[in-house]
Amino acid sequence: MAPAALFLAAFVLWPLIRFVWNAFYDISPIAGGPRAYVGLQNFIDAFASASFQGASLRTVVYTLVVVALEFAAGLVVALIFAALGRRSTVFRTIFMYPLMIAPVVAGLLWRFLLIDNFGIVNELLVRAGVLDNPSQVGWLSDPAIALFAVALPDIWLTTSFITLVLFAGLQTIPGEILEAARIDGARFPTMLFRVIIPLLRPVIAVALIVRGIDAARAFDIILIQTNGGPQESTTTLSLLIYRTMTRYGDIGLASAMGTIYLIGMLLVAAVAVTAIWRPGEAR
């Protein structure tokens, strides 16, 4: 166990400590340049900055949209799989493939699909009579909808994860419980909300927490589609931290933003774990 612990200490914990440490300094972007201790100034600057506030809000919206849609779609598909029983094997295999695709590839692919002039999505919408012309909707160029459009590849890429986890969870529900509910005259919606979802709660919690964490730090999938634009409308925190660090060279401020982000994540995850997962509770 020691080597693994040492490895994580050297290559995760130590860099992280240095990162948080940097948040208290004003650091010259030139390597080896001067650094000055500035106390909490970087944190104050971060909270006061409009881009940080905007990016925080967008991160929350993006995460909620991704997780909510993935959960809804994932649960529906998992229930269909369960209803089909053994015949769903082939479908489950096919359904899994996006999980293996690199987020960069998924992002580029969806950008290609959603582009306004030669994108196939708008073309098909025109052919179906939904749009009048292909340039009517600029999925990734209209600031009002871009944040939702960039979420599409993320949803496409990882809904399968939720489906597979929920499907595995469904397999553990004893048939007698559902049978009993059915005999009591419970219809499907009642069964779903009163029996199935409560029984699946620990599994749902893990799936949502894991996906929530990943969605909140989505980086490459957004970078490749919009690079944070148009008009910053898709600049989430991870993009803002990256840009503050590499383009503006403000390592201190970027570190402060990253530290706030990490603390926020820990708090939300702690709440989520205690509120819905409740590990250790008899089940």
Next chain:
Amino acid sequence: MNGLETRRRSTKAILGVMLAVILVLYGFPFVYLLLTSFKTPSEAIAVPPSVMPNVWTLENYVAALAKEGVVPALINSVVTAVLSTLFSLVLAVPAAYAVTRYRTPSGRVFVLAALVTRMVPTIAIGAPLVETMRAMGIGDTSFALAIAHTTISLPLSIWLMASFFEAVPDEIEEAAKMDGASRLGALWRVVLPVVSGGLAVTAIFAFLASWNEFLFALLLTSVRAQTTPIVIANFQTQFGLDWGAMTALAAVYSLPVILLTLVLQRHIVAGLTLGAVKG
């Protein structure tokens, strides 16, 4: 059989149709990428677009593979992913074994570490890591990138391997020890063969984590060790919007891992769902 399974034929038919629709929607994006990769470069961006290629050609593949840096990047991706998989297994197997066999409370710490490591934005450890790697004299190498990728896969690998070791009855080892095997000998010759399926799953996940990773690769490599995701991303700036070549390289990069999954489907589902369902 599971109680959710429906028995009525009509319901089943409706569900089947729903599923077919979902699968078409779900499968279409990648199928369209494949079809586009076989169009000519100009047809790939023709207005209006068509689904099927008018002319089937390998032009995009030839163009993509001929681009400077593409073949080295593919080699780098393989080297980095294989190295990272090895690091991950070598570190995770003893750690997971210790966690399960000695039943220390530190097992919980590892699971917690896995979760917390996942929460850390890559950029937060990426930037300091660049300095560390440079200081170690291994800046811009596949070796350094493999180490960085191992930070992603190691916690999950430990978690997965621990669940597989837990399923091995103590008696097997006890018997080996009765026969005079040392603890290490018992692990190597008796326990590892039993969990070989689990090793495979863990290896696949470590491999995929490295294969698809972007930000560490962006930060830690510049020329020599650049991996394919970075090169694919550069197609759009460096060469203008070369969509045809992009779809071809994306297909070359994604198809092997997709086929691998189809072959090893059952193992991968086990790996994905194990941690979650066991809680």
